[in-house]
Amino acid sequence: MQLYHHPLDLESQRVRLALEEEGVDYTSHHVNPITAKNLDSTFFKMNRHGRVPVFQNGSHIIYNTIDIIQYIERIAVVSSGAESISASSREVIEWMQKIQDWDPKIFTLSHIPEKYRLYVSKFIRQVAIARMSESPELASDYHRKLKEAYETEEKLKEADVLRRSKDHLVRLLDEVERQLSETPHLAGQEFTMADVMLVPVLARLELLDLENEYIIGRPNIAEYWILVQQRLSYKKVIGKYFNGWRKHRTLLKAWFLVRIRSLLKRY
Numbered sequence: 001m002q003l004y005h006h007p008l009d010l011e012s013q014r015v016r017l018a019l020e021e022e023g024v025d026y027t028s029h030h031v032n033p034i035t036a037k038n039l040d041s042t043f044f045k046m047n048r049h050g051r052v053p054v055f056q057n058g059s060h061i062i063y064n065t066i067d068i069i070q071y072i073e074r075i076a077v078v079s080s081g082a083e084s085i086s087a088s089s090r091e092v093i094e095w096m097q098k099i100q101d102w103d104p105k106i107f108t109l110s111h112i113p114e115k116y117r118l119y120v121s122k123f124i125r126q127v128a129i130a131r132m133s134e135s136p137e138l139a140s141d142y143h144r145k146l147k148e149a150y151e152t153e154e155k156l157k158e159a160d161v162l163r164r165s166k167d168h169l170v171r172l173l174d175e176v177e178r179q180l181s182e183t184p185h186l187a188g189q190e191f192t193m194a195d196v197m198l199v200p201v202l203a204r205l206e207l208l209d210l211e212n213e214y215i216i217g218r219p220n221i222a223e224y225w226i227l228v229q230q231r232l233s234y235k236k237v238i239g240k241y242f243n244g245w246r247k248h249r250t251l252l253k254a255w256f257l258v259r260i261r262s263l264l265k266r267y
Contacts, residue, residue: 001026001075004043004054007241007250008034010104011065012053013200018069018193020233022076034120034254035261036127039145041135048141066096069193088194092187095194102172104204107165109156111208116255118153123258123267125149130267172201173214173221180220184227191231199228203238207247 003019003026005012019026031037031052038050047054047063054061055068057075062068073088088096109117125146132142155161176198179186186194202225205214216222228234241250261267 002029002056003027004029004031004046004056005052006030006032006037007237008032008254009052010108010200010204011051013203013237014065014197015053015055015068015072016237017196017199017233018072020236021191021193021196022072024072024075024079032254032257035257036124036267039124039127039131039142041131041138044131044135044138044141048138050141050145066093066100066197069096069196073193088192089187092192092194095186096197098175099172099194099197099201102168102201103165104201105152106155106161107169108204108208109152110162110165111210117156119262120255120258121149121153123262126262127267169201169214173218177218177220180224184224191228195228199234200238202228203242207242 001024003012003015005016005028007013007030031040031043031054033050033052037043038047038052043054044050046056046061049063051063053065053068054063055071056062057071062071070088128142128146128149132139132146135142176186183189185191186198202211202215202221205211211225215225229239240246
C-alpha cells in the first residue's frame with residue numbers, strides 16, 4: 001500500500017492518523033504542494049487534480065479523504081479478523097462528513113502574510129506553465145490547475161468569501177464544543193475516525209497561532225486538545241513536524257526550496 005502525502009497537508013494528516021490508529025502498514029511518499037511537487041507529471045498522471053493525499057493499493061487508487069479512511073478501516077478488519085473491530089457507526093460518519101464540509105484552504109491562506117502567499121502562488125503558477133509545455137498530453141489538466149490558482153487569489157480578495165469560511169468554522173467548533181460537554185470524544189467514549197477528522201483542524205489553528213481565538217475560549221475543546229495530543233498517532237503524524245521549534249523548521253524548509261527554485265528559475 002502506497003500513500004502519497006505531505007506533513008503540511010491537512011487531508012494527508014487525517015489519512016495518516018487513521019493509518020496509525022488502525023495499525024496499517026504503508027509506504028510513504030512525500031509530495032509537497034507548497035514546492036509544487038504535486039504538479040510533477042508522474043504524480044499528476046495518477047491524480048490530475050494534483051491533490052494529496054492519494055492512497056494506492058495495487059491497482060486500486062483512492063483520492064477522497066473519507067473514502068480512504070473507510071477503506072483503511074476495512075483493511076484493518078480483514079487483517080485482524082477480530083470481531084471487536086468494526087466500521088464506523090452512522091454517528092461517526094455524520095461527524096466525519098460535517099467536518100469535511102469545512103474547506104480549510106481559503107481560511108488558511110487568508111492568515112498567511114500576503115507577500116509570502118503571493119510569492120508561493122506565483123511560483124506554483126510558473127511550475128504549472130512549465131509542466132504544461134513539458135507534458136502537452138496533460139496540458140488541459142495543467143491549465144485547469146493554473147485557472148484554480150488565479151481563482152483562489154480572486155476569492156481571497158472577497159470579504160464575503162473570507163467571512164463565510166470563518167463563520168462556517170465557528171459554527172463547526174461551537175457544535176463540537178457542545179458535543180464535548182457530553183462525551184470525552186466526538187462520537188462517545190472512545191477515539192474514533194470522527195476525531196481523526198477533527199484533530200488536524202485544531203492543529204491547523206495552532207499552526208496559524210489562532211488557538212487563543214478558536215480553542216482556548218472553548219473549554220471543552222481546550223481540554224480535548226490537550227488529551228488528543230498525548231496520543232502516539234498525533235505525536236508521529238503531527239507533533240513530529242509542528243511541536244515547538246519543529247514548526248519553524250518544517251515551514252522554513254518548504255519556503256527555502258521555493259525561494260531557491262524561483263531564483264534559479266528551476267520550475
